[in-house]
């Protein structure tokens with residue numbers, strides 16, 4: 001009996017020690033695929049921006065080998081990336097053509113792991129890299145808030161910094177709770193109905209989407225939850241204008257849109273048909289003004305949540321100042337000050 | 345090289361009394377009216393036919409106490425959309441018929457000179473790069489630039505042979521597709537999505553302001569073709585045959601290309617690239633009424649309007665969510681086109 | 695003012711390559727004039743300079759006392775009907791629609807054919823014996839019928855002159871004669887002057903009032919830079935009544951081949967040797 005216990009104890013110690021020796025570890029990506037990697041990974045290529053952001057809050061920046069050249073509004077973000085990763089400018093940039101990754105450039109980097117965005121295990125880039133190049137691929141497909149936390153944990157496993165990852169998760173949850181503790185109890189009927197406007201205007205975020213959750217945590221409810229049509233469950237459903245008018249949202253929230261401003265929706269001639277929607281009548285049309293700062297599917301999710309919450313529930317969050325929160329948040333997450341990105 | 349399709353129909357039309365054909369033409373000329381009324385009754389906002397009639401009466405000064413949102417839905421959403429679908433259908437059909445006459449081939453589309461590729465590039469440029477440039481204007485300008493470039497490229501010594509035009513159209517399309525690909529590589533995912541959605545063609549952003557801005561040139565183009573339509577018969581016979589009766593084919597080719605391109609560009613600029621309408625509608629009409637442009641052009645205007653607005657009804661209301669109308673026309677049109685291609689052996693092109 | 699067509703010292707070149715040179719012809723009203731010559735000698739080209747479709751390099755064409763280059767295309771089209779060589783259509787236009795297009799020079803820019811135009815078109819069809827084809831699709835009639843329809847189209851222009859480029863090509867033996875007889879009829883009854891190109895010398899003998907026998911230019915520049923032993927040779931070998939023109943010697947000159955003239959029942963036939 002004692003021997004058995006002793007052996008079990010040994011086995012446990014070994015199991016715990018294994019990662020430190022670069023032993024193979026299995027983890028499950030967002031598509032439910034099993035990915036086997038050496039922990040910690042030292043040569044990672046990030047072809048998806050949100051996981052890169054998460055990684056920088058957890059792992060060793062030296063292990064980032066190269067990144068995709070598909071970073072949205074990269075000119076806005078360069079100072080940040082250079083602050084959290086001093087070598088960022090020198091790192092390889094992997095190109096895409098018509099959505100297909102440049103395989104040769106990728107193979108030349110010789111990574112241990114590629115992290116990319118894919119909506120299905122059959123996605124072309126995923127298959128090409130995994131099957132053709134034989135490089136392990138971790139597929140990111142974030143459709144809920146929990147997916148974001150899972151991403152933090154997985155970046156912990158990949159970088160071998162599991163403890164730091166749970167700290168980061170706790171930091172994020174702490175900020176999230178400042179909002180959710182206020183909005184949790186609000187019954188659905190009392191929540192303003194929110195129409196999320198992607199850049200295609202009549203394309204929105206469906207019931208099975210990350211923004212659906214964030215809108216709810218911010219104290220609103222995605223108006224798609226009132227649409228009795230199977231399309232409302234899609235990730236990005238197109239909505240007929242007449243349907244939108246009959247759904248009559250109280251708030252319209254625009255994703256960062258360079259072609260359109262809230263003012264255009266409220267008074268623009270192209271939007272004459274929208275004038276009887278409650279949100280327009282009340283002038284409650286808002287826009288995510290800074291797609292970097294308030295990127296909901298990055299570790300900055302809590303900041304995005306606060307941005308939404310302040311607009312969706314202005315009375316409840318009258319005292320909340322995002323500007324005051326930002327610096328502390330960046331320090332905790334990335335050890336840099338906002339907005340100058342000086343190291344602490 | 346004979347075109348046998350619809351022969352039975354044509355014989356039926358020709359052999360019976362003139363009045364029968366005249367009646368059928370009359371019927372087709374009136375088609376937009378029932379199509380319009382039906383379309384006004386259809387939509388995802390729940391309104392009964394009674395309420396819709398009531399709202400129309402309310403417009404005439406009778407106040408029946410309906411909520412103002414009813415009026416907005418009917419007059420700001422549904423009406424402009426129905427009218428825009430009709431306008432776009434007419435334009436694509438008429439310009440399709442005109443291009444087919446110019447090219448002497450029943451299988452060419454209004455996009456043969458690179459109009460759609462130019463428009464797609466223009467739209468992408470606006471949606472993804474030059475944000476201050478309105479999509480409609482950018483798409484319109486670049487579609488005309490594409491057609492102009494193709495025409496210029498095909499013209500040597502004051503002559504624009506049809507074969508050169510076809511080839512230059514192919515080249516210009518390829519050039520603008522390449523430019524479009526560059527824009528698509530450069531832009532972010534969200535913009536890319538908007539570009540793809542725009543290219544599929546849709547009327548879901550119809551509004552009075554769009555209608556008003558595209559109507560003048562569309563009208564001018566269609567009217568020009570309508571007035572001169574008989575001359576398309578002559579142009580369709582060939583340059584030599586036109587010259588031998590004292591017509592300058594180059595002058596009329598240019599006139600018709602300018603008119604058709606102006607109209608089609610203004611339609612594409614507001615509705616995106618809606619495929620195959622410009623091919624199917626004139627074709628169906630030719631099968632029934634024969635190729636005489638004196639009949640074909642007016643019927644293309646009316647039947648094109650009716651056809652497009654009914655297909656758009658499907659797009660906006662059949663499933664309760666919006667299907668890009670270009671997808672429906674392509675899905676309907678592709679098998680039809682394949683059939684025509686086989687039945688007519690590439691349109692009898694020599 | 696002379697009535698008819700005067701061709702004075704006409705020359706023509708494609709891209710600097712001389713095709714026609716030194717042509718002087720005088721065609722009177724009411725005759726059938728046939729142009730004959732080897733492939734590529736410039737028959738089609740000459741026909742097209744007559745109605746202004748091609749601009750000559752030198753010389754002039756005068757029709758009823760007026761220079762052709764001073765007339766507008768519709769004016770010319772009202773005076774001269776023209777049936778180009780070989781025609782097809784991708785669209786199944788009815789025969790009547792095709793013939794109606796001949797009315798173009800009589801119709802103002804913004805209008806379409808009316809009743810009177812339709813009458814003229816039908817009369818023209820009757821004249822060529824194709825009245826029964828009126829509503830048939832042009833794509834579904836025979837080559838001979840198509841030739842008749844195109845002639846009717848030219849007649850619908852109500853011209854005083856009719857230019858026909860190889861009206862008998864692609865036709866069978868009987869249809870060839872049928873078309874030529876119709877042409878004869880048109881010339882006699884309507885007083886239309888016909889200028890046509892043919893390839894069969896016997897047809898030319900049988901159906902023309904005058905024959906123009908042409909040959910290919912020898913490639914030398916008109917002003918020549920030789921020693922003068924080769925005087926400049928113009929295109930026209932001979933011009934005049936058929937029997938005077940179609941002699942074995944002239945044929946040898948134009949085609950470079952030997953023929954003999956056979957008489958049979960008072961008719962002359964040219965046979966290759």
Ligand SMILES: Nc1ncnc2c1ncn2[C@@H]1O[C@H](COP(=O)(O)OP(=O)(O)OP(=O)(O)O)[C@@H](O)[C@H]1O
Nearest residue numbers: 708709713731732733734735736737738739740779
């Ligand atoms: N568009 C053109 N460009 C350049 N050369 C041409 C053109 N058309 C004809 N030619 C040349 O001009 C010459 C005369 O041509 P034309 O068509 O008048 O001959 P033709 O006598 O009518 O011959 P055929 O009996 O074969 O019809 C030929 O050598 C031909 O190659």
Ligand SMILES: [Mg+2]
Nearest residue numbers: 737738779859
């Ligand atoms: Mg010839």
